[in-house]
Amino acid sequence: MNHLISIEDLERGDIERIVSQAERFSEVSDREIKTLPTLRGRMVLNLFYESSTRTRSSFELAAKRLSADVVNFAASGSSVEKGESLKDTVLTLSAHKPDAIVLRTPWAGAAELVSRWCSAAIVNAGDGKHEHPTQALLDVYTLQRHLGAIDGASIWIVGDVAHSRVARSNVLAFQRMGARVTVAGPPTLIPRGIEELGCEVRYTLDELESADVVYALRMQHERMSETWVPSMREYAAWYQINGKRLSPRQTLMHPGPVNRGVELSGEVVDSPQAVITAQVEAGVVVRMAVLYELLAGREARPPAGPSPARAEPVAEGQAA
Amino acid sequence: MSVSEPLIGGLHSPAELLLRDVHVLDPRSRLDARRDLRVRAGEIVELAEPGALAPAQDGGEEELIEGHGRLRLMPAFFDPHVHLRTPGQEHKEDLDSGTRAAAAGGFAAVIAMPNTDPVLDSAPLLRSLRDAAAREARIPVGFLPAITRGLQGEQLTEMAELRQEGALGFSDDGKPVQSAGMLRRALQYQRLCGGVLALHEEDKTLSHGGAMHEGAVSAALGIAGIPTVAESTMLARDAALAGYEGARVHFQHLSCVASVEAVADAKARGWRVSAEVSPHHLLLTEQDVRGMDTRMKMHPPLATEADRLALIEGLRSGTIDCVATDHAPHARDEKEVPFEQAPMGSTGLETAFAALYTGLVLPGIIDLALLVERMTAAAALFELPTASIATGEKANLVLVDLDATWVAGEHGWESRSENCCFAGRKLQGRVLLTLAAGAVAHRDRALSLVGA
Numbered sequence: 026m027n028h029l030i031s032i033e034d035l036e037r038g039d040i041e042r043i044v045s046q047a048e049r050f051s052e053v054s055d056r057e058i059k060t061l062p063t064l065r066g067r068m069v070l071n072l073f074y075e076s077s078t079r080t081r082s083s084f085e086l087a088a089k090r091l092s093a094d095v096v097n098f099a100a101s102g103s104s105v106e107k108g109e110s111l112k113d114t115v116l117t118l119s120a121h122k123p124d125a126i127v128l129r130t131p132w133a134g135a136a137e138l139v140s141r142w143c144s145a146a147i148v149n150a151g152d153g154k155h156e157h158p159t160q161a162l163l164d165v166y167t168l169q170r171h172l173g174a175i176d177g178a179s180i181w182i183v184g185d186v187a188h189s190r191v192a193r194s195n196v197l198a199f200q201r202m203g204a205r206v207t208v209a210g211p212p213t214l215i216p217r218g219i220e221e222l223g224c225e226v227r228y229t230l231d232e233l234e235s236a237d238v239v240y241a242l243r244m245q246h247e248r249m250s251e252t253w254v255p256s257m258r259e260y261a262a263w264y265q266i267n268g269k270r271l272s273p274r275q276t277l278m279h280p281g282p283v284n285r286g287v288e289l290s291g292e293v294v295d296s297p298q299a300v301i302t303a304q305v306e307a308g309v310v311v312r313m314a315v316l317y318e319l320l321a322g323r324e325a326r327p328p329a330g331p332s333p334a335r336a337e338p339v340a341e342g343q344a345a
Numbered sequence: 346m347s348v349s350e351p352l353i354g355g356l357h358s359p360a361e362l363l364l365r366d367v368h369v370l371d372p373r374s375r376l377d378a379r380r381d382l383r384v385r386a387g388e389i390v391e392l393a394e395p396g397a398l399a400p401a402q403d404g405g406e407e408e409l410i411e412g413h414g415r416l417r418l419m420p421a422f423f424d425p426h427v428h429l430r431t432p433g434q435e436h437k438e439d440l441d442s443g444t445r446a447a448a449a450g451g452f453a454a455v456i457a458m459p460n461t462d463p464v465l466d467s468a469p470l471l472r473s474l475r476d477a478a479a480r481e482a483r484i485p486v487g488f489l490p491a492i493t494r495g496l497q498g499e500q501l502t503e504m505a506e507l508r509q510e511g512a513l514g515f516s517d518d519g520k521p522v523q524s525a526g527m528l529r530r531a532l533q534y535q536r537l538c539g540g541v542l543a544l545h546e547e548d549k550t551l552s553h554g555g556a557m558h559e560g561a562v563s564a565a566l567g568i569a570g571i572p573t574v575a576e577s578t579m580l581a582r583d584a585a586l587a588g589y590e591g592a593r594v595h596f597q598h599l600s601c602v603a604s605v606e607a608v609a610d611a612k613a614r615g616w617r618v619s620a621e622v623s624p625h626h627l628l629l630t631e632q633d634v635r636g637m638d639t640r641m642k643m644h645p646p647l648a649t650e651a652d653r654l655a656l657i658e659g660l661r662s663g664t665i666d667c668v669a670t671d672h673a674p675h676a677r678d679e680k681e682v683p684f685e686q687a688p689m690g691s692t693g694l695e696t697a698f699a700a701l702y703t704g705l706v707l708p709g710i711i712d713l714a715l716l717v718e719r720m721t722a723a724a725a726l727f728e729l730p731t732a733s734i735a736t737g738e739k740a741n742l743v744l745v746d747l748d749a750t751w752v753a754g755e756h757g758w759e760s761r762s763e764n765c766c767f768a769g770r771k772l773q774g775r776v777l778l779t780l781a782a783g784a785v786a787h788r789d790r791a792l793s794l795v796g797a
Contacts, residue, residue: 110678110681110682111682111683112678112681112682130683132682132683132684132685132686133566133567133568133637133683133684133685134566134637134683134684134685135683137637138637138681138682138683152683153567153568153683153685154567154568154569155566155567155568156567189567190567193565193567216559216563216564216570217559217560217563217564217570217572218559218560218561218562218563218564218565218570219564219565221561221564221565222564222565
């Protein structure tokens with residue numbers, strides 16, 4: 026694998042390989058010294074066009090635990106307004122010869138584009154409303170640990186599917202792993218044609234009890250002002266996952282950050298069925314596994330500047 | 346109302362040519378046979394059986410081209426919908442590069458849209474633009490100034506004065522008139538000034554924020570979609586308004602089943618409507634957008650296979666009157682951005698004939714005569730004479746090698762921009778020579794080899 030752009034590019038075997046690698050890394054994160062030398066001398070560049078504390082710091086931790094150097098580059102809205110194009114920014118940053126670029130942008134397809142413009146391995150950390158593949162991988166990892174296996178499970182993804190890159194990546198990833206996926210939400214927030222991905226579509230939660238896993242999506246406040254739904258109150262009345270709707274045998278997931286009282290009631294967030302914290306934990310080891318997958322087998326890039334390469338490449342498999 | 350000559354520009358070097366043993370195809374006169382044809386001083390002066398015409402003894406200027414009974418000579422094409430980006434966006438295209446691209450595609454005349462910077466919405470601007478076209482355009486160009494000032498949809502342009510200054514018609518292409526009341530005023534005013542109103546149909550309240558066709562592909566890509574009803578409901582509304590006012594309207598770049606049906610319905614009612622379709626809508630679908638190639642991003646968006654088939658059927662039946670490229674050049678750096686950020690549009694002048702010949706004629710979906718008819722029909726829709734191959738006619742001719750294959754863009758483009766949705770495709774049918782208003786406007790490098 027050269028890049029991680031989209032779950033669509035992955036076979037089940039690829040997902041399983043990354044997930045088992047993450048399992049091995051999770052043993053390390055329980056040790057006193059959590060750092061492995063695997064990616065010593067490699068540079069990981071976090072290039073974020075959207076503010077994101079969680080995903081960025083999760084990638085940063087993952088890279089540091091593998092001893093990679095990390096550079097964070099926040100391309101704020103203003104730097105875009107200064108007029109530098111995505112391509113020019115990437116070409117400029119490529120001069121520092123990063124081995125991997127972790128990229129988040131508000132634009133579908135941006136990660137794919139960037140992979141054509143430079144030789145670094147590209148990790149898509151969210152491209153517009155298109156995909157967020159590492160979120161899907163960490164969710165698969167979390168569910169597999171929690172349920173044992175995903176095959177045959179019924180998973181409901183509930184909420185604002187239209188504006189969710191998590192929904193798209195997870196529909197694909199859960200199905201690759203053998204689950205049956207249903208998306209449910211207000212008709213204004215379920216995109217026409219989504220069933221072509223192979224999922225079922227529901228506009229009410231009447232049959233939610235058939236789900237083994239309930240995956241609630243974040244409901245953003247601006248969706249109200251854009252009149253996608255009449256009010257938060259009405260949204261919560263029809264689509265909030267709460268103690269009445271969630272049955273004790275169901276597992277509850279959420280990509281965070283949670284809007285308590287909107288998509289989830291406080292009680293279910295704090296219930297033992299919720300694996301939301303486990304998802305966050307999984308984020309680091311799964312992202313370690315992704316960086317390992319993309320970089321460990323690759324030749325280190327020669328460092329920028331006149332001095333010759335110094336860091337000796339670390340043998341693959343050392344981390345396992 | 347007295348009107349300036351509506352087409353302006355073209356080279357002032359009347360052709361002197363003898364085309365020997367070319368296969369002449371003129372769908373209107375039903376001529377489909379090998380002929381010799383002589384052009385003198387830019388006019389077709391002789392049309393005879395193959396081998397009947399000898400090179401002129403006196404005419405040292407006359408060029409001889411041998412067709413070997415194989416090269417096709419057809420009336421040159423007419424494109425009612427191009428963006429020449431002048432004034433204001435000459436980094437994308439200018440009058441010279443745009444008309445060179447047109448000539449290279451076999452077009453003898455084009456109609457330019459007004460979404461320039463500033464918007465073409467006043468008589469002085471039209472006058473200066475026509476002056477520039479007289480100097481710079483390789484083939485004649487007609488201009489459609491805006492229906493409303495600044496394309497804002499709020500106040501009519503001085504349509505009567507614009508007509509006197511040579512406006513061929515009017516269009517708010519790209520920023521269609523949203524208010525039915527405003528469009529109705531323009532349709533009424535047409536009784537005074539004439540001129541076809543060319544309408545890009547798009548209800549912005551339905552299309553707002555969308556970057557591609559709303560359907561399975563947009564759902565999978567997470568890109569906001571534009572529903573086909575954004576076009577078809579507005580088209581049906583405007584057809585009814587035109588019918589009510591007895592006005593003459595032309596619907597631009599149809600893209601979906603429902604729009605074809607709405608045009609058919611309007612025509613059945615006797616309303617004075619016509620319609621065009623672009624090569625990309627006849628040949629490509631939303632599936633071609635899966636890779637998020639920004640050259641596949643255009644207004645209206647590429648729709649489904651069912652839509653594409655309906656457009657082909659509409660073109661065949663005559664519900665759709667003509668082909669228009671909607672040639673929309675954009676600079677490389679403007680298109681080399683994520684899909685949602687990219688501007689709408691694809692270039693098309695240089696590939697239109699070959700793409701349609703390869704995609705529709707070679708597989709037997711439509712025949713060549715019909716394609717040529719539809720690529721020349723727009724002139725009459727805009728009340729201009731149609732190119733025809735007969736003695737006494739001005740030479741508006743295109744010579745094509747139907748066997749030649751080429752890869753679109755392999756040798757670069759005449760256009761200043763390269764955002765062509767057919768780039769990299771292997772096409773069959775190569776324009777060798779274009780005569781526009783009596784002058785040689787384009788000559789392919791391969792031509793001398795063929796002629797030798």
